[in-house]
Amino acid sequence: MTVTIYDVAREAGVSMATVSRVVNNNPNVKPQTRKKVYEAIERLGYRPNAVARGLASKKTTTVGVVIPDISNAIFAEVARGIEDIANMYHYNIILCNADKRKEKEIRVVNTLLEKQVDGLLFMGGTVTDEHLQAFSTSNVPIVLCATTDEKGTMPSVDIDHEGAAFDAVQRLLSAGHRRVGMISGTLQDPANGFARYQGYKRALESAGLSLDEQYVRIGNYKYESGMEAAQYFIALPERPTAIFAATDEMAIGAIHAIQDAGLKVPEDISVIGIDNIRMASMVRPQLTTVAQPMYDIGAVSMRLLTKLMKKEPVDQAKVVLPHELIERRSVASI
Incomplete structure (x- = not known):
């Protein structure tokens, strides 16, 4: 009973x-x-009985979190920041994996709203008009976490992705590299893809270099696509002396492809990434990268959401956190 x-x-x-x-x-x-x-x-x-208490107070003290890829270490670190702040403010988390598929993301958003969550964090992924339409039906606050909408209309916490890519490529250029390849994410992704591509392009232009399309390959953020792109670069008649990868996972794939071809990093080809995942310091040589403050992105997103849920004053609804260049051993001067 x-x-x-x-x-x-x-x-x-x-x-x-x-x-x-x-x-x-x-x-x-x-x-x-x-x-x-x-x-x-x-x-x-x-x-x-949490359900009964929620009916009485019209609050469930529950926050829904949409995560694009639960197997990705980056999002795991963001989720940790979210949960720590949620616990501090006595909120429970419902974490839903969306597999980076738009239709599933929208379905998960609607499901969480039907569960009467008090707020929603949408993590990563491209925010399309269909997403905005689903968000517009919500009567609870929604914060974008590690992503933004192109129009900048929604509360969000992220980094300057174009600036992070610019700094990464600038590091290679300052080391004397002029043939710099890029392993990009999909250009339909405004943050990790297009913005980082724009940062690469802007850095080249700032050094008086024109963009050479043969030095750009589109990956899918995963290790295998980094390997495939590096293999393509190595086979070029005039291979790049340095590679910038839009994620550390692709950068590590590139390092291994270079080594498999009998070449050395950074002596033959330098490699730099973005994210600063744990593997960046485990791979040999250790990967030079631009760090995203992933834990802080999650923590600040959750704190912003608690303010919105409690109707507290919010000084800044669009938060851009700083990135940082982490020097290791995968970049050499020429």
Whole structure:
């Protein structure tokens, strides 16, 4: 039989209102009475009914999080930042994987809203008009996490992706490289793809170099596509002396393809990435990269969402966090 608040009240010899105050951490309960109620709860194995409490308060203290790829270490670090701040403010998290598929992302968003979450964090992925249409039906706050919408109309927390790519390529150019290849993400992705491509292009232009399309390959952010792109570069009659990869995972794939071809990194080809995933310091040579503050992106996103849910003042609804160049051993001067 399910233990109810009535059973706890009868066991403790108090009113149901007193049990409710104890369960909801109301300070207006004598310590001795509070102790009796907690002892009764423990003896009976009572668990408050979150659904019933949500119906009464019209709050579920639950936040939905849409994550594009649960196997990606980057998003795992963002999720950790989200959860730490959620715990601090006594919110529970429902984490949903969307496999980087637009139709599934929109379906998951609608499902979470039907679950009566108090707020929603949409992590990563391209924000299309279809996404914005789904978001517009929500009566709870939504914050974009590690992504933005092109029009900048929604609250968001991210980095300057074009600036991060510019700094990465600038590092190669300052080392004397003039033939710099890029392993890009899909250009339909405004952040990790197109913005980072634009940063690469701008850096070349700032050095008086024109973009050579043979030095650009489109990957899918994964290790294997980094290997394939590097193999293509190595086979060119005039191969690049350096490679900029739009993600660390593709950069590590490029390093291994270069080594498999009997060449050395950075002596023959330098490699630089973006993200600063854990593997960047484990691969040999260790990968020079531009770090995203992934934990901070998650933590700041969740804090922004708590303010919106509680209708607190928000100084800045569009937050751009700083990136940082991490020097390791995969870039050499020529």
